[in-house]
Amino acid sequence: MNGMNEDRHLPPETAAATTAAGSGKGVSTARNSVSSGPNGAMISVRDLRKKIDKEEILRGVDLDVAVGETLVIIGRSGGGKSVLLKNLIGLMRPERGEIWIAGQNIIGMSERQLGSVRQKVGILFQSGALFDSMTVEDNIAFPLIEAGMRSPNAIRARVNEVLEVVELEGENAKMPESLSGGMRKRVGLARAIIRRPSCVLYDEPTSGLDPVVSDNINRLIRRLQHRFGMTSIVVTHDMKSAIQVGDHIAYLHEGRIYFYGTPDELTRCRDPIIQDFLQGRSESTAR
Ligand SMILES: Nc1ncnc2c1ncn2[C@@H]1O[C@H](COP(=O)(O)OP(=O)(O)O)[C@@H](O)[C@H]1O
Ligand SMILES: [Mg+2]
Numbered sequence: 001m002n003g004m005n006e007d008r009h010l011p012p013e014t015a016a017a018t019t020a021a022g023s024g025k026g027v028s029t030a031r032n033s034v035s036s037g038p039n040g041a042m043i044s045v046r047d048l049r050k051k052i053d054k055e056e057i058l059r060g061v062d063l064d065v066a067v068g069e070t071l072v073i074i075g076r077s078g079g080g081k082s083v084l085l086k087n088l089i090g091l092m093r094p095e096r097g098e099i100w101i102a103g104q105n106i107i108g109m110s111e112r113q114l115g116s117v118r119q120k121v122g123i124l125f126q127s128g129a130l131f132d133s134m135t136v137e138d139n140i141a142f143p144l145i146e147a148g149m150r151s152p153n154a155i156r157a158r159v160n161e162v163l164e165v166v167e168l169e170g171e172n173a174k175m176p177e178s179l180s181g182g183m184r185k186r187v188g189l190a191r192a193i194i195r196r197p198s199c200v201l202y203d204e205p206t207s208g209l210d211p212v213v214s215d216n217i218n219r220l221i222r223r224l225q226h227r228f229g230m231t232s233i234v235v236t237h238d239m240k241s242a243i244q245v246g247d248h249i250a251y252l253h254e255g256r257i258y259f260y261g262t263p264d265e266l267t268r269c270r271d272p273i274i275q276d277f278l279q280g281r282s283e284s285t286a287r
Helices: 081-088 111-120 136-146 152-165 181-193 211-228 239-245 263-268 272-279
Strands: 041-052 055-066 070-074 096-101 121-124 199-203 231-235 248-253 256-261
Touching: 041 081, 041 231, 055 081, 055 096, 055 231, 055 256, 070 081, 070 211, 070 239, 081 096, 081 199, 081 231, 111 121, 121 181, 136 152, 136 181, 152 181, 152 211, 181 199, 181 211, 211 231, 211 239, 231 239, 239 263, 248 263, 248 272, 256 263, 256 272, 263 272
Parallel strands: 070 231, 070 248, 121 199, 199 231
Antiparallel strands: 041 055, 041 096, 248 256
């Protein structure tokens, strides 16, 4: 992976050991070889803290996502999952902490420097965030045009390439309002990958979709991983999706990663707070 072998950009090795397992109340299994390092982590987060209006939303998040893996982040609604993703691409700035993307700490970067990081990291927003007045093709092409690409033929070729990936060949001229929910998500995904990022962040990619369409999106996430070696973070509150797409699952609870492990480890976890979440119970029984 290019850009990952510059020593001065390496995340601190020591911090990995103090992640979920070291945060006191965490129930995570020990961090495995996925921890930070030049050949290990594509994304590393260290002690990330973010307040909004004096409320501490993120209270020291530690995370590692290995190259080519899919990490699912689960947690209660309003718990800060979207805020975490926005911090990862510099749309929000944290009070403190480190965010390493492909070997570079993005904290303190200028907008211009962040621009090149955003090329590496595509994001599918929760709402889909399509421009309603633009065709599918223009929506998808938007990041290329913003990046200065001008040749209509080259743009069209790239758009067709990603439309094929998301299985929407030939839908170039459609308007967003005429698309189903699942198709809108796929157009959003096509736009997220048009600049050929090495990572994709998905915010609730299956919310509002029926189980069959959700399954289709989940397979697409897996296909991108296998076909392009994409590193992904998928935020969801849908446990079925989490287990279907995640290599690892992290549970964000009270501003920290409370649990980190494989889907299997999560479903076998007997911790009452995890159990309440898995069973869809309110928090009261764990208190
Ligand atoms: N731009 C914002 N301005 C004010 N409060 C916000 C903003 N974004 C998020 N929040 C608050 O931060 C908390 C976490 O939100 P969010 O990250 O969207 O939760 P989740 O995605 O886990 O459901 C919520 O209390 C939310 O109201
Ligand atoms: Mg959210």
